[in-house]
Amino acid sequence: MSEIDLTLLANKQTALPSLHRQFLEPRAMKSGFLTALTWTIAALGSIPLFSVIYMLIIQGGARLDFEALTALPPAGFEDGGGFGNALVGTLVMVGIGGVISIPVGILAAVYLAVLGPHSKLAKTARFVAKTLTGFPSILAGVFTYAILVITFGYSALAGGVSLAVLMLPTVVLAAEEAMRQVPQKMTDAAYGMGCTRTQVILKVVLPTALPGILTGVMLAVAGAAGESAPLLFTALFSNYYISELMEPTASLSILIYNFSAMPFDNQIELAWAASLVLVLIVLVFNILARLLGRPKY
Amino acid sequence: MNAMPEAIASDAAVFSPAGDVVIDCNLSKVFYGDFLAVRNSSVPIEKGKITGFIGPSGCGKSTVLRSLNRMNDLIPIFRFEGHVKYHGQDIYGKKVDPVVVRRYIGMVFQQPNPFSMSIYDNVAFGLRLNRFKGDMDERVQRALERAAIWKEVKDKLKNSGLSLSGGQQQRLCIARAIATEPDVLLMDEPCSALDPIATRQIEELMLELKESYTVALVTHNMQQATRVADTTAFFGVDISQGGRTGYLVEMGVTRQIFEDPQEELTKQYVAGEFS
Numbered sequence: 001m002s003e004i005d006l007t008l009l010a011n012k013q014t015a016l017p018s019l020h021r022q023f024l025e026p027r028a029m030k031s032g033f034l035t036a037l038t039w040t041i042a043a044l045g046s047i048p049l050f051s052v053i054y055m056l057i058i059q060g061g062a063r064l065d066f067e068a069l070t071a072l073p074p075a076g077f078e079d080g081g082g083f084g085n086a087l088v089g090t091l092v093m094v095g096i097g098g099v100i101s102i103p104v105g106i107l108a109a110v111y112l113a114v115l116g117p118h119s120k121l122a123k124t125a126r127f128v129a130k131t132l133t134g135f136p137s138i139l140a141g142v143f144t145y146a147i148l149v150i151t152f153g154y155s156a157l158a159g160g161v162s163l164a165v166l167m168l169p170t171v172v173l174a175a176e177e178a179m180r181q182v183p184q185k186m187t188d189a190a191y192g193m194g195c196t197r198t199q200v201i202l203k204v205v206l207p208t209a210l211p212g213i214l215t216g217v218m219l220a221v222a223g224a225a226g227e228s229a230p231l232l233f234t235a236l237f238s239n240y241y242i243s244e245l246m247e248p249t250a251s252l253s254i255l256i257y258n259f260s261a262m263p264f265d266n267q268i269e270l271a272w273a274a275s276l277v278l279v280l281i282v283l284v285f286n287i288l289a290r291l292l293g294r295p296k297y
Numbered sequence: 298m299n300a301m302p303e304a305i306a307s308d309a310a311v312f313s314p315a316g317d318v319v320i321d322c323n324l325s326k327v328f329y330g331d332f333l334a335v336r337n338s339s340v341p342i343e344k345g346k347i348t349g350f351i352g353p354s355g356c357g358k359s360t361v362l363r364s365l366n367r368m369n370d371l372i373p374i375f376r377f378e379g380h381v382k383y384h385g386q387d388i389y390g391k392k393v394d395p396v397v398v399r400r401y402i403g404m405v406f407q408q409p410n411p412f413s414m415s416i417y418d419n420v421a422f423g424l425r426l427n428r429f430k431g432d433m434d435e436r437v438q439r440a441l442e443r444a445a446i447w448k449e450v451k452d453k454l455k456n457s458g459l460s461l462s463g464g465q466q467q468r469l470c471i472a473r474a475i476a477t478e479p480d481v482l483l484m485d486e487p488c489s490a491l492d493p494i495a496t497r498q499i500e501e502l503m504l505e506l507k508e509s510y511t512v513a514l515v516t517h518n519m520q521q522a523t524r525v526a527d528t529t530a531f532f533g534v535d536i537s538q539g540g541r542t543g544y545l546v547e548m549g550v551t552r553q554i555f556e557d558p559q560e561e562l563t564k565q566y567v568a569g570e571f572s
Binding site: 183185186188189190191192193194195196199203204207208295296297 | 366368371396397398399400403404406408410411412413414415422423426427457458459460470473474477
């Protein structure tokens with residue numbers, strides 16, 4: 001029954017039309033087919049994701065113990081060992097990247113969203129930030145190599161700077177978007193209460209946008225933690241724990257890159273375990289982003 | 298609803314109220330860019346009274362209201378000719394800080410706009426802004442009581458201001474505005490987003506507030522003006538110059554405006570012949 005029979009409705013003496021679902025009707029069949037298609041494709045799309053996580057847990061889980069998390073990397077035919085120095089190195093360099101990119105990014109976003117959203121400078125900066133989000137990460141490494149490594153050598157600081165270059169556009173764009181979401185009626189209210197522009201930004205815009213800003217920050221941090229290409233040119237690697245910021249520093253991603261190509265089972269097992277740790281770090285930051293990103297009021 | 302009748306060329310006689318004038322507003326021209334939004338509007342705001350602004354859409358009544366505490370400054374293309382004097386001081390004077398003006402002349406907006414903070418913090422916002430040192434809890438409670446919302450929120454002051462209903466949010470915004478004890482309260486169609494019961498509550502509140510504050514009220518609702526306003530200013534729209542320019546048609550004691558209007562246009566508007 002694809003059309004309602006108006007004559008039937010008009011002469012009420014006949015039976016009412018059936019309102020039951022008709023599965024064999026062309027419209028319903030098309031709808032059922034398309035629903036099944038999207039289900040199938042969604043399931044296919046998640047196969048790579050779940051197989052990677054499955055492999056990491058099976059292969060890396062076995063070696064993930066206290067020793068692996070704290071010990072130094074083993075030499076050629078050595079047994080045991082771990083990647084403690086790489087874990088610390090990754091956290092330090094992501095920390096440096098965050099310390100540089102988060103304040104700069106948020107302040108830039110304040111300008112883009114509140115102070116001069118339509119100025120030439122803002123339009124240019126926004127365009128550049130959008131372009132940079134698709135920037136090949138190895139170029140961030142080459143850039144930092146040119147400005148820091150040539151003069152000062154490989155270092156954790158250079159690694160952190162290259163990660164900051166990658167994090168900055170994400171932080172700027174997410175923070176700008178979050179601040180734009182603050183309703184104008186709220187800023188109007190603040191001006192109406194006698195707030196200066198600085199007070200409007202500090203007391204209303206930033207607190208209201210904070211969950212969105214934190215989400216962007218956490219995503220930037222999670223992305224930076226997994227980067228390897230920029231660190232190849234800037235932090236290189238080290239077999240020891242970091243003792244100062246101006247020396248070559250180990251990182252999980254480079255350790256995975258090095259160990260996975262080695263002909264020793266021990267190193268390959270550690271590479272799997274390090275990969276699992278890296279995924280867990282990214283996971284933790286994503287969960288934090290979701291928790292902190294929940295609006296308080 | 299008929300179209301707006303052709304504007305009458307003559308300008309209304311200037312209304313001079315019997316009591317003290319808190320804000321002497323005389324706008325001969327208000328522009329947004331090249332667009333002449335309002336002309337020839339002299340609207341004195343009398344102390345301790347509710348001055349109602351009525352008129353059809355686009356007649357500039359909100360524009361005039363917003364120029365009384367320099368909220369129009371937030372629109373970069375706004376400029377005007379004339380003067381707005383608060384207790385004799387030109388609020389657009391070179392040395393005047395608009396931020397200070399707005400602390401004396403508070404505002405309640407058309408859409409309820411609490412901050413995304415707790416109910417308590419919303420009311421305390423202005424007090425903290427002014428570095429209030431006294432008993433914050435007491436001041437917050439008093440503001441909420443005067444805004445006739447204390448009983449409904451006293452057990453949930455920590456809850457979000459946005460969790461309240463529209464009418465409660467608007468009363469919260471009124472509490473927020475009066476917590477800092479401003480001198481004048483500007484209300485820009487405060488009931489237009491509310492249901493009739495909430496509207497009634499806000500109207501009763503306005504009548505109580507005028508005991509301590511001077512109120513200027515923009516309303517689209519003529520019945521509301523007759524219920525609460527002591528003085529009413531009727532604005533019209535002049536479409537003879539091509540654009541839509543608002544201007545003051547007539548201002549007077551509310552009863553006179555509704556029962557014995559002097560201008561033909563006012564007579565037609567209050568009779569409901571156009572809106």
